Amino acid sequence: MNQxxxxxxxxxxxxxxxxxxxxxxxxxxxxVVGEPAxxxxxxxxxxxxxxxxxxxxxxxxxxxxxxxxxxxxxxVDQDFIRSLLEKSIALREGLGxxxxxxSLRLVHAESDGIPGLVVDQYAKVIVAQILSNGxxxxxxxxxxxxxxxxxxxxxxxxxxxxxxxLEGLEHKVGLLAGSEFVDPLEISxxxxxxxxxxxxxxxxGFYLDQRANRQLLxxxxxxxxxxxxxxxxxxxxLNAAAGGAxxxxxxxxxxxxxxxxxxxxxxNSYDEKILEIIQADVFKQLRKFRDQGRxxxxxILDPPKFAPTRSHANQAARGYKDINLLAFKLLRPGGTLFTxxxxxxxxxxxxxxxxxxxxxxxxxxxRILHRMSQSADHPVGxxxxxxxxxxxxxxxxx
Numbered sequence: 090m091n092q093x094x095x096x097x098x099x100x101x102x103x104x105x106x107x108x109x110x111x112x113x114x115x116x117x118x119x120x121v122v123g124e125p126a127x128x129x130x131x132x133x134x135x136x137x138x139x140x141x142x143x144x145x146x147x148x149x150x151x152x153x154x155x156x157x158x159x160x161x162x163x164x165v166d167q168d169f170i171r172s173l174l175e176k177s178i179a180l181r182e183g184l185g186x187x188x189x190x191x192s193l194r195l196v197h198a199e200s201d202g203i204p205g206l207v208v209d210q211y212a213k214v215i216v217a218q219i220l221s222n223g224x225x226x227x228x229x230x231x232x233x234x235x236x237x238x239x240x241x242x243x244x245x246x247x248x249x250x251x252x253x254x255l256e257g258l259e260h261k262v263g264l265l266a267g268s269e270f271v272d273p274l275e276i277s278x279x280x281x282x283x284x285x286x287x288x289x290x291x292x293x294g295f296y297l298d299q300r301a302n303r304q305l306l307x308x309x310x311x312x313x314x315x316x317x318x319x320x321x322x323x324x325x326x327l328n329a330a331a332g333g334a335x336x337x338x339x340x341x342x343x344x345x346x347x348x349x350x351x352x353x354x355x356x357n358s359y360d361e362k363i364l365e366i367i368q369a370d371v372f373k374q375l376r377k378f379r380d381q382g383r384x385x386x387x388x389i390l391d392p393p394k395f396a397p398t399r400s401h402a403n404q405a406a407r408g409y410k411d412i413n414l415l416a417f418k419l420l421r422p423g424g425t426l427f428t429x430x431x432x433x434x435x436x437x438x439x440x441x442x443x444x445x446x447x448x449x450x451x452x453x454x455x456r457i458l459h460r461m462s463q464s465a466d467h468p469v470g471x472x473x474x475x476x477x478x479x480x481x482x483x484x485x486x487x
Contacts, residue, residue: 090130090143090165094123096154100136106156109472111199113144113154121146121153127257128226130157130165145204145223149257155204155223170203170227171234177201177208178238184465186300190278192285194297194466195239200476201468205256208235209293211276211285213242216293217265220252232266243267247293262288273349275356279304281327282356284349291346291393296324298463298479299391302427305459305483306389307332309425313386316340316378316419318371318412323350325389325427330359338365338385340374375415388416390428395435402434406443409435413447417455420486429461429481437480444482459483 098106102117113133125131125146133141133154140161144154157165177196186193196208198220205221215235219228232244244266253260273284278300285294303324310332317326320339327350329337341347347366354364367374371392390412395405409430416426430440441457448455461481463469469476 090132091123091125091146094121094125094129094131094146096121096131096133096144096146097138098133098135098141103135103139103141106133106141109156109159111156111202111204111470111473112152113156115151115153118153121148127222130223132161145221145226147222147256150222150255155199155221157204157223167227167230167234170230171238173201173203174231174234174238177203180468181466186464186466190276190300192276192278192295192297194464195235197467197476199473200470202470205252206231207293209295209297210239210241211274211287211294214270214274214287215239215241215244216247216287217244218250218293219246219248219261220250220256222256222258225256225258228265236266241267243270245270245287247287279328279331281331283322283324283327283353284356286322286345286349289345291321296321296391298431298467299324299429300464300466302429302461302464302481303328305461306387306427309387309427309483310334313425314338314384315387315389316385316416317389317391318375318416319390319392320350321346321391323353325391326350326364327353327357327359329387329389330354330363331357334363334387336363336365338367340367340369340371342368342370344368372412372415375412375419378419379415384419384421385424386421387425388420388427390416390426392429392431394432395430402432402439405432405435406439409440409443410447410450413444414451417448417451417453417486420453422486424486425458426455426484426486427461427481428484429479431479433475433478435480437477440480441482444484448484448486454487455484456487457482458485 097119192211206224207218246265248261273286310329315329317339326339463479
């Protein structure tokens, strides 16, 4: 802890911290005493001078503090960081994911008490995202500890998310520890093989958060004509094929992603006759299908983040409404829609309202069969609802 610095909050602005929400926003700050550097651990006090928490300081960000500990005597050092990583990894070991996959999320940032750190393991390679000043100062120590705790061969850094810019940090991408590795890397999930582009793929290379939802899709795919929108490298497409789909049409605007999907299809020896790959803007392609009179039994909508914050919610809502409306119109009677939002600015209630409005405008009677979220290795702290970013619905139309 920086003994020469401290933060005092405005009257009444300590309430969220008292409820153990791990962020301090700049608007709540009365003053910062001393001159702490970004990443320094400093104490936070209420307006009444009552200790509340120890935070990692970040003067550039609207989130000026991220909580390390609510104990005043806690020493935030390498041993403390190691203990947090040990607890996070132990939690995953108890989930049984290793029985179905060699890849999982080991650290889910604030929800695991390590604010700004995301760690995904793909077989023998770890991909780390260091997204805040608080963990930036521990980058080498974190890499060393992860190598020791997991026995992986390499740790690759993909700290290229826009949140780093908000923290005043530059993007960093490259080998952080260990030895060079083959890229793309082959992983396995529920018996399906995937090539994961570690150095260039979306997020950390693959959507581990959709594991359980991909498995659920298999139960609905048998004998169906399936449309997979925003298909990326084919996670849902391959599971539809594995579930016995009659045909699978995958649409994405990224040529490299679709090339990877084709490679993944070959890797799993799926019948190439059932797979149709289309490189196109999904919104335009859905309208084209509508104009062509094409229809499907099962449609997956897994778009990128439309609303990173609540300020983008209204604009994003229009986008979600549009694609869900088009999807409902393309479904055959009795058809099923798997629809998702990964936008932090769109909560579960609003997402359901948007999808309900789309069904109404499409003149279809739809009901929810399942509610979906991220897989269990992406836990959500009860004190940090922002950790639940992925929400999804399985809807059946009459």
